[in-house]
Amino acid sequence: MSTLERLQRWLGLGGSCAPGIRPDTRKARTRDLGIQRAPLPPQVSLALNDNSHKPWAETLLEVNDGDWVRAGQRIARPVGHLALPMHAPISGRVNLTGAAAITSTREHASDAPGIVIVAEGCQQILTMRPLAADHASPEQIFERIAEAGIAGMGGAGFPAALKARAAHRAGIDTLVINAAECEPYITADDALLRHDAERVVSGALILARATGATRIVAGIEDDKPEAAEALSAALATSSLPADVVIIPTRYPSGGERQLIDRLLARRMTPQQLPVDAGVLCHNPATLAAIHDAVIRGLPAITRIVTLAGQALSAPGNVEARVGTPAATLLADAGLDTSRLAKLIDGGPLMGHQRSLASAATTPTTHCLIAATEQELPSPPPPSPCIRCNDCVPACPAGLAPQQLWWHTRVEDDARAKAHGLLACIECGACDYVCPSHLPLAASFSDAKRRLRVADAERARADQARARFDARKERMQREHDEREARRQARKAALRRPAPKTPADDHAPTSSAPADLRSLRIAQAAAKAALRKAEKALERAAQQQQPSEVLADLESQQSTAREHLEAANAQLDAARQEAPTS
Amino acid sequence: MTAPSLLGLLLLVSLIGSCGLLLGWLHRRFGAGEDGLVQQIDALLPQTQCGQCGYPGCRPYAEAVEQGEAINKCPPGGDTTIAELAALLGRDPVPLDGEATSTTMVAFIREDECIGCTKCIQACPVDAIIGASKLMHTVIADECTGCDLCVAPCPVDCIDLLERPPAMGESIRLIASDRSPGEHHVNA
Numbered sequence: 001m002s003t004l005e006r007l008q009r010w011l012g013l014g015g016s017c018a019p020g021i022r023p024d025t026r027k028a029r030t031r032d033l034g035i036q037r038a039p040l041p042p043q044v045s046l047a048l049n050d051n052s053h054k055p056w057a058e059t060l061l062e063v064n065d066g067d068w069v070r071a072g073q074r075i076a077r078p079v080g081h082l083a084l085p086m087h088a089p090i091s092g093r094v095n096l097t098g099a100a101a102i103t104s105t106r107e108h109a110s111d112a113p114g115i116v117i118v119a120e121g122c123q124q125i126l127t128m129r130p131l132a133a134d135h136a137s138p139e140q141i142f143e144r145i146a147e148a149g150i151a152g153m154g155g156a157g158f159p160a161a162l163k164a165r166a167a168h169r170a171g172i173d174t175l176v177i178n179a180a181e182c183e184p185y186i187t188a189d190d191a192l193l194r195h196d197a198e199r200v201v202s203g204a205l206i207l208a209r210a211t212g213a214t215r216i217v218a219g220i221e222d223d224k225p226e227a228a229e230a231l232s233a234a235l236a237t238s239s240l241p242a243d244v245v246i247i248p249t250r251y252p253s254g255g256e257r258q259l260i261d262r263l264l265a266r267r268m269t270p271q272q273l274p275v276d277a278g279v280l281c282h283n284p285a286t287l288a289a290i291h292d293a294v295i296r297g298l299p300a301i302t303r304i305v306t307l308a309g310q311a312l313s314a315p316g317n318v319e320a321r322v323g324t325p326a327a328t329l330l331a332d333a334g335l336d337t338s339r340l341a342k343l344i345d346g347g348p349l350m351g352h353q354r355s356l357a358s359a360a361t362t363p364t365t366h367c368l369i370a371a372t373e374q375e376l377p378s379p380p381p382p383s384p385c386i387r388c389n390d391c392v393p394a395c396p397a398g399l400a401p402q403q404l405w406w407h408t409r410v411e412d413d414a415r416a417k418a419h420g421l422l423a424c425i426e427c428g429a430c431d432y433v434c435p436s437h438l439p440l441a442a443s444f445s446d447a448k449r450r451l452r453v454a455d456a457e458r459a460r461a462d463q464a465r466a467r468f469d470a471r472k473e474r475m476q477r478e479h480d481e482r483e484a485r486r487q488a489r490k491a492a493l494r495r496p497a498p499k500t501p502a503d504d505h506a507p508t509s510s511a512p513a514d515l516r517s518l519r520i521a522q523a524a525a526k527a528a529l530r531k532a533e534k535a536l537e538r539a540a541q542q543q544q545p546s547e548v549l550a551d552l553e554s555q556q557s558t559a560r561e562h563l564e565a566a567n568a569q570l571d572a573a574r575q576e577a578p579t580s
Numbered sequence: 581m582t583a584p585s586l587l588g589l590l591l592l593v594s595l596i597g598s599c600g601l602l603l604g605w606l607h608r609r610f611g612a613g614e615d616g617l618v619q620q621i622d623a624l625l626p627q628t629q630c631g632q633c634g635y636p637g638c639r640p641y642a643e644a645v646e647q648g649e650a651i652n653k654c655p656p657g658g659d660t661t662i663a664e665l666a667a668l669l670g671r672d673p674v675p676l677d678g679e680a681t682s683t684t685m686v687a688f689i690r691e692d693e694c695i696g697c698t699k700c701i702q703a704c705p706v707d708a709i710i711g712a713s714k715l716m717h718t719v720i721a722d723e724c725t726g727c728d729l730c731v732a733p734c735p736v737d738c739i740d741l742l743e744r745p746p747a748m749g750e751s752i753r754l755i756a757s758d759r760s761p762g763e764h765h766v767n768a
Contacts, residue, residue, distance in 0.1 A: 055745065157756035348766055350757060364756040376766065426757075428765040441765050445758070456747045461627035464725045467706035468629045468637055474707075 019396045020250035020258075021429045023184050023349070025223060030308055031187045033316040035195050038332065043118045044089045044323030045360045048076055056080040061115070065096040069117060072126035072299050076115075084149040084159050087299040089321035092120040117323070128297035133206045138168055141210040141294060148293035149363075150300045153285035154178065154254070155350060157364040160286055166273070167211040167280040175208040176263060176274075176281040177218035179231065180247065180254030183347030186367040188304040189284045191317040193220075193227035196288065197234035203287030206294050208240055211280055216242040219259045221249040251349060252427040256281050258396045270422035285366070305361055307333040309370035311340040326359035330370050341373035348376055349428040379437040391430035391440065397423040401430035401440050408447040413454070416447050424448065515573050522566040529563050532556035618646045624664045628656040629705035630727035632678065637705060650674065655681045656727075685726030686744040687719045693738035700730035700739060 048061055058079040069075055069088040076086035095116040131144055146161035177200065181189045193200060204216055216238065220228045228244055235242035245263050247253055253262065256274055259281065260266055266277040274281050282290075285304060292298040301322050308315045313334030320329055326343060327335075337356070344351040345365055361368070369376070391401035399420050407416035421444060430440040492514075536552045622642035633653035635641040645651055651665040652674045659676060666673040689700070689709070696714040701707075708724045711717025719730075721744075731739045759765075 151756075155757045342766070344766055346757075351766055352759070352763070353766055362756070426759070431765050439765070442759060442763065453746075457626070460725075461625075463723065464627040464629060464706050465622070465638070467708070467723060468627065468639070471705065471707045472637075 018248060018250055018253075019393060019398065020182075020252060021394050021432050022249070023251055023432060025249065026184045026308070027187050027190070027223070030185075030306055030315050030317060031190055031224075033191075035191050035304055035317045035319055038318040038320040038324065038329060040090055040119060040123060041321060041324040041328050043092070043116055043325070044321055045325065046086060046089075046115045046117075046323045047362070048086065048115055056082045059083045059086060063094050065094060067094045068092070068121060069094055070126045071123055072301060074299075078146075082159060082162070084151055085147065085299075087149055087301050088117055089301040089323045090117055090119050091123050092117040125298065125301070128293070128299070130297045131294050133202075133209075133294050136210075136294070138210040138212075141206060142168070144293055145290055148289070148299045150286065150289045150293060151363045152282065153289065153303060153363060153366065154283035155346060155364055155366065157362075160282065160290065163275075163280060163282075164207060164211055167213075167275045170275040170278070172211055172213050172275055172278045172280050173215065174264060174279050175204055175211070175213040175216045176260060176279055177204055177216065177231070177287065178254055178256065178259055178281050178283045179218055179220040179224075179227065180259055181224070181283075182221060182249070182251045182254040183349055183367075184251075185308040185369055186306050186347050187308075188306045188317055188366045190224045190227045191306075192284050192288060192304055193224075194230050197227075197230040199288045199291045200231070200284040201234040201238055201287075202295065203289070203291035204282075205238055205240065207280070207282070207287065207290055213280060214240065216240055217263050218242070218244045219247055219253070219263045220244060221253060222246050223249045251429060251432075252396050252425070254283075255396055255425050255427060257425065270420075300363055303361070303363060303365070305329065305365055306367040307370075308367060309340075310372040310375045311336050311370035320361055322361055322363055324361050326354065326361065326368055327356055329361070330356070330368065333370075335370055339372045340370050342369070342371045342376055342378075344369040344371065344376075349432065382438045383436045385436055385438060388435060390433045390435065394429040394433045395424075396427060396429060397425055399424060401444075404444060404447075405438060405440055408443045411447070411450065413447050413451050416444075417451055421447055422451070515570070518566065518570045518573050522563070522570050525559065525563040525566045529556065529559040532559045618642050620668060621645050621665065624657075624661055624668065625654060626656045626661065626725075628725040628727045630656060630681075630725070630729060631705075632656070632681070645669070650677065652677045655679060681728075684744045685728075685741040686721050686724045687726065687728075687730055688721075688740045688742045689716075689718050690738040690740065691716050691718060693736055695736055697735055699733040699735065703729045703733045705729060 048059055059076045060079050061076045063069055063075045069091065071088055071091045073088045074085050075088050075094070078085050095118055128144070128147065131140060133141070136144075142161050142165050145164060146159070150160040151157040152160055152163070179189055179193060181187070207213075208216055216235065218231055218235065220231065222228075228246055232244045235244060247259075247262055252258060257268055260268070260274055260277060260279050264277075264279065266279065268274065268277050289300050289303075293300065302319055303322060304317055305320050306315075306317050307329060312330065313336065315333055318329065318333075326345075330343075340356065343354050343356050343359060345354050345359060345362075345368060346352060347367055348369060348371075351367070351369065359368075385402055385405055387402055389400075389402060392399075395401055397420070403419055404416050404421055404424070407413070407419065408421070413421070424441075424444045426441050426445045426448075428441045431438070431442075434440060532552065532555045536549070536556055539549055539552050618639075619642075622639050625638040625642060627638050629637045631637065632655050633641045633644075635644055641649070641654065645665065651669065651671060652662050654661050655676065655678045658680045659673075662673050662676060665671070687708075694711070694716045696711060696716060698711065698713050698717070700717060701709045701711060705727060706723055706725055708720045709717050709730060710720060719739075726741060726744065728741060731741065
């Protein structure tokens with residue numbers, strides 16, 4: 001596939017058969033309306049990820065139930081290395097008890113406890129000290145991006161500071177502004193660029209300078225000429241060489257890897273990240289948030305959300321505080337609940353379906369679609385794959401979804417992997433074209449997860465094997481050492497030496513112990529000799545019978561012999577161990 | 581039989597013989613050998629080193645399986661391992677001998693209650709417990725295989741087996757756009 005594409009590119013045919021799909025974009029209703037500032041919500045709800053099963057994303061709440069917090073005040077600090085700090089989007093009172101009922105859309109209700117803040121008091125936003133972007137060190141910029149709690153605002157919500165630090169470490173040359181906004185309905189980045197391209201470019205320049213990128217390339221689809229114009233105008237004054245590349249409107253041209261390949265002709269393996277290809281990629285909303293954090297000291301507590309769908313009488317783009325209940329936002333946009341069939345957080349292809357009662361915006365919510373049943377009808381039940389191959393030209397990663405489906409539906413993940421499953425970006429383009437309405441992308445995402453689990457298990461098994469082998473080796477070594485010592489001891493005992501009383505109760509193990517026991521034996525022999533001499537003296541004074549005297553004399557001579565033997569042994573041992 | 585046909589026969593036999601010798605030498609020099617098979621079997625075992633198969637570790641069991649031991653004696657591996665072993669060795673898959681246990685456990689020492697007897701340290705097959713005599717011990721969770729071997733020796737019963745939290749790559753939802761298992765795309 002890639003060889004074929006390379007050939008096509010070489011022949012100048014690259015653009016003629018671009019992969020992807022062309023769904024009805026449905027952007028006309030909101031694209032020209034500008035950005036309205038949403039009224040401050042009476043309350044916001046946020047999800048706190050302190051789930052102990054996700055230690056890398058753990059966040060620690062810093063406020064108590066009933067506390068008054070100011071807008072912009074940090075209310076939770078990150079613990080895990082992928083976690084972000086959380087700031088109060090509005091001033092008000094923290095309510096943790098009623099939080100179970102309403103949770104933000106970021107996690108499922110069971111996944112994370114919620115925090116509700118009920119608006120109260122002065123609503124002025126607490127800001128951080130602005131940084132002088134031209135003089136700040138890269139580390140200061142990254143630190144500020146982390147402090148402001150900026151997550152990628154295009155959908156994945158990956159911490160922007162981590163991405164920036166990785167880019168700085170890896171040494172990148174290009175910053176890509178991903179303004180493709182390829183999914184239907186969404187016009188948030190379009191509106192932001194038309195309205196405020198300077199902020200986006202300022203954020204891009206700050207990030208480019210901090211990460212060491214030497215040029216900026218923006219990719220934007222050809223259905224947004226006004227935004228492209230505004231971006232070009234703003235980039236014209238930029239201090240770095242900059243390019244705006246217009247690409248055909250196709251879903252998913254805004255996929256990070258697809259866009260980088262399209263703009264710079266740089267490919268990545270599924271294991272590689274854009275930074276490995278020398279690229280850092282962000283969407284306009286994230287760059288504007290970086291500008292706000294650095295230049296104005298604002299934490300990431302607002303974002304632009306497209307409110308769309310036929311169930312709304314007044315759709316448009318609004319700048320809303322994070323955590324604003326979807327019901328509040330949509331009511332202001334003229335929601336007709338009787339026509340609402342589906343509420344989608346995100347676009348119709350990548351979004352998640354939510355319930356109106358519990359949904360609230362998150363830092364990654366770029367769109368809320370209040371769709372009627374006619375607009376986004378529920379798909380009919382899936383029927384078997386007919387191998388029509390429609391999904392193959394749709395796949396942006398150049399995979400053959402129908403072949404992958406064959407393997408993933410029977411969980412033959414190894415074969416699916418061999419067919420390139422890991423390159424799947426789960427964009428859902430194959431689902432869109434599938435005449436059998438098969439849940440292809442969901443099945444691929446499950447298979448990818450199974451593969452990740454299997455990989456983790458294999459890594460653990462390898463580690464355990466290595467440790468088990470290391471332990472076995474250690475125990476063998478210890479056993480050998482013990483055995484060697486035992487042999488040495490045996491050899492020492494077998495060495496010819498006069499038998500002394502010391503031998504009976506002084507087992508020798510090593511040189512110092514040997515010396516000590518010999519010294520004790522010598523002292524005992526000396527004492528025995530003195531005792532024998534005294535006994536003989538006393539017997540001589542008391543004029544004992546001669547047999548008794550003879551007996552004592554022989555005892556004394558035996559004791560003397562023992563002492564001499566002990567002395568000889570001690571000398572020998574001292575010569576053997578001259579260090580002691 | 582004429583001389584030329586005899587010569588042809590001789591030539592044929594010597595050719596076959598030399599080919600056989602060459603193949604034999606190649607096999608010995610480059611072939612996977614029996615050690616290779618043991619390694620392949622060992623690679624399929626979960627490396628819990630729990631000894632539930634009756635052998636002191638996964639490698640000894642792999643050696644025994646290579647010698648003809650049953651392939652259904654690894655409870656932590658379960659049916660998956662049996663199926664993989666059966667495929668590798670060309671044997672028939674058999675039901676697991678014993679009760680399936682989960683490998684996703686991790687030992688945890690209630691440190692307040694630990695008396696520092698070092699019995700669990702000696703029992704651990706992967707040296708995942710640190711501590712010294714009369715001092716508190718603790719489990720290095722990342723190294724623990726959840727084999728259960730430290731639980732029985734503990735004189736004060738202060739070791740629990742807890743469920744192992746998933747590693748980052750195994751997580752259900754790592755980034756915001758990830759889907760829960762079974763959650764379909766809106767369009768599908």
